[in-house]
Amino acid sequence: MLFQAIPHMNLQVRDTFNKELPADIVEANTRRQVFEACFSYVKPRVPSNPKLIHVSTEMAESIGLNAKNIQSEDFLQVFSGDKIYPKTQPYAMCYGGHQFGHWAGQLGDGRAINLMEIEHQDQSWALQLKGAGETPYSRTADGLAVLRSSIREHLCSEAMYHLGVPTTRSLSLCLSGDKVMRDIMYDGNPAYEKGAIVCRVAPSFIRFGNFQIFASRNDVVNLKKLADYTIRHFFKEIDENAQDKYVQFFQEVSNRSLEMVIHWQRVGFVHGVMNTDNMSILGLTIDYGPYGWLEGYEPGWTPNTTDRNQRRYRFGYQPFIVQWNLYQLANALFLLTKDAKPLEAILNQYKDDFEKRKLEMMRSKLGLELKENDDVKLIEDLEQRLQLTETDMTIFFRNLSQIRKENTPEANLKILLQAFYEPYELQEKTEEKWLNWLSLYSERLQLENIASEIRAKKMNTINPKYVLRNYMAQLSIDAADKGDYSIIEELYALLKQPYKEQAKYQKWFAKRPEWARHKVGCSMLSCSS
Ligand code: AMP
Numbered sequence: 019m020l021f022q023a024i025p026h027m028n029l030q031v032r033d034t035f036n037k038e039l040p041a042d043i044v045e046a047n048t049r050r051q052v053f054e055a056c057f058s059y060v061k062p063r064v065p066s067n068p069k070l071i072h073v074s075t076e077m078a079e080s081i082g083l084n085a086k087n088i089q090s091e092d093f094l095q096v097f098s099g100d101k102i103y104p105k106t107q108p109y110a111m112c113y114g115g116h117q118f119g120h121w122a123g124q125l126g127d128g129r130a131i132n133l134m135e136i137e138h139q140d141q142s143w144a145l146q147l148k149g150a151g152e153t154p155y156s157r158t159a160d161g162l163a164v165l166r167s168s169i170r171e172h173l174c175s176e177a178m179y180h181l182g183v184p185t186t187r188s189l190s191l192c193l194s195g196d197k198v199m200r201d202i203m204y205d206g207n208p209a210y211e212k213g214a215i216v217c218r219v220a221p222s223f224i225r226f227g228n229f230q231i232f233a234s235r236n237d238v239v240n241l242k243k244l245a246d247y248t249i250r251h252f253f254k255e256i257d258e259n260a261q262d263k264y265v266q267f268f269q270e271v272s273n274r275s276l277e278m279v280i281h282w283q284r285v286g287f288v289h290g291v292m293n294t295d296n297m298s299i300l301g302l303t304i305d306y307g308p309y310g311w312l313e314g315y316e317p318g319w320t321p322n323t324t325d326r327n328q329r330r331y332r333f334g335y336q337p338f339i340v341q342w343n344l345y346q347l348a349n350a351l352f353l354l355t356k357d358a359k360p361l362e363a364i365l366n367q368y369k370d371d372f373e374k375r376k377l378e379m380m381r382s383k384l385g386l387e388l389k390e391n392d393d394v395k396l397i398e399d400l401e402q403r404l405q406l407t408e409t410d411m412t413i414f415f416r417n418l419s420q421i422r423k424e425n426t427p428e429a430n431l432k433i434l435l436q437a438f439y440e441p442y443e444l445q446e447k448t449e450e451k452w453l454n455w456l457s458l459y460s461e462r463l464q465l466e467n468i469a470s471e472i473r474a475k476k477m478n479t480i481n482p483k484y485v486l487r488n489y490m491a492q493l494s495i496d497a498a499d500k501g502d503y504s505i506i507e508e509l510y511a512l513l514k515q516p517y518k519e520q521a522k523y524q525k526w527f528a529k530r531p532e533w534a535r536h537k538v539g540c541s542m543l544s545c546s547s
């Protein structure tokens with residue numbers, strides 16, 4: 019019988035970052051401060067026993083890989099770090115950042131290694147391994163990642179993409195076969211966990227912090243090189259010869275970052291660590307660490323136990339943190355513009371733009387197409403009521419499309435019952451407040467000249483039915499730890515169509531179970547990953 023060879027991968031490599039920007043002249047992989055360079059060449063660590071757990075077939079197709087390519091030995095070798103793709107030169111990026119409000123100096127890709135940039139169907143993509151070993155930027159850590167956090171990153175990146183939220187993507191999830199020591203809750207109980215490697219994908223992984231590191235060192239020459247490179251490749255709408263190109267650049271980064279955070283607020287996503295090194299210059303959600311999804315609607319909630327006291331990165335504050343982070347980026351770009359005024363004007367404009375975009379977004383969640391003056395009050399009243407009793411954000415907004423203006427408020431309230439964690443009937447005032455709000459909402463719906471069914475359909479393209487609830491990710495992690503990857507596959511399939519009814523997956527349209535309320539990994543996550 020003829021042996022049929024599996025076709026090798028054929029990626030169209032088009033490296034630009036490591037071709038057009040200055041490299042670190044030191045080639046040894048030793049931890050150090052790296053000056054006057056955007057990156058350091060570094061090779062991924064060879065994993066002891068790599069095993070492919072999951073691949074996003076959509077992402078694979080987007081970079082030109084088919085089912086056969088995915089099954090090939092090449093795929094596993096390249097995306098676990100075992101083998102370097104021909105004619106590529108992997109590297110780690112140098113960046114700094116403000117962590118929890120304080121300048122932290124040089125950070126950099128401590129465990130991310132950029133493999134290559136490729137082009138497919140006029141789109142360019144950077145491919146990056148996370149958890150593939152140490153780099154000059156690893157500081158005191160090991161350069162590795164554990165299975166639980168890698169599953170969370172892989173599933174959530176793809177789920178966010180299908181929700182329509184700007185995000186970095188994830189191509190693949192591999193086990194490395196190596197053991198990694200972690201103290202999950204930072205309470206003196208370290209233990210070995212399975213090591214894993216995710217291959218992340220994005221047009222670019224450049225962060226606010228890549229600009230900040232040069233500015234902090236007053237290295238205007240390299241700051242300019244990086245800004246020019248970024249504009250040339252990723253902000254093609256900006257004329258490279260325009261006198262105010264860096265101001266235009268800042269405006270565009272501000273717009274994209276606002277767009278990103280508006281989407282987070284729409285779907286109830288809490289990033290958890292919005293340090294400036296975790297802010298993509300392209301306005302993509304990046305670095306899925308101790309993120310979480312709002313279950314009970316609570317603006318003060320953060321999943322990150324490391325931020326438990328300050329709650330700097332709580333849900334309701336995310337849009338203002340984006341502005342704070344933009345302020346830090348403006349401080350860096352000021353070295354190029356030499357004029358603070360236009361940057362300040364953009365920062366001030368952000369607040370007005372946010373109010374405007376938030377109102378538009380909330381109107382769309384409520385199915386309101388006309389603009390009425392009282393809408394702001396209607397929305398504020400709703401946000402207050404959602405907090406009176408613990409109210410599941412996803413279920414509430416999904417069921418809201420079933421509200422009918424011809425129903426009594428009592429009948430409409432029944433439609434929303436499923437979203438309440440506590441029986442609201444126990445609190446007389448609360449029931450009254452909900453009935454009162456529902457009357458106002460019904461009255462408001464009377465003004466709209468659109469059939470209820472059509473409104474419901476539209477609302478269901480804005481308010482997802484399925485999100486990656488914290489306990490769902492944890493269930494897939496617990497099973498995967500025992501070698502069962504079926505829940506990863508099921509959640510991946512489910513979350514490809516988050517707005518669709520998908521009757522066979524109805525069990526995932528449910529409130530968080532009580533066992534998950536205070537469980538580590540579900541409501542409490544640390545930065546340990
Ligand atoms: P994060 O809070 O995960 O965004 O990480 C902040 C910084 O720490 C970045 O520079 C990361 O590359 C680095 N880092 C996080 N975890 C590790 C690790 N296990 N090994 C090396 N560097 C790490």
Ligand code: MG
Nearest residue numbers: 295296304305
């Ligand atoms: Mg990070």
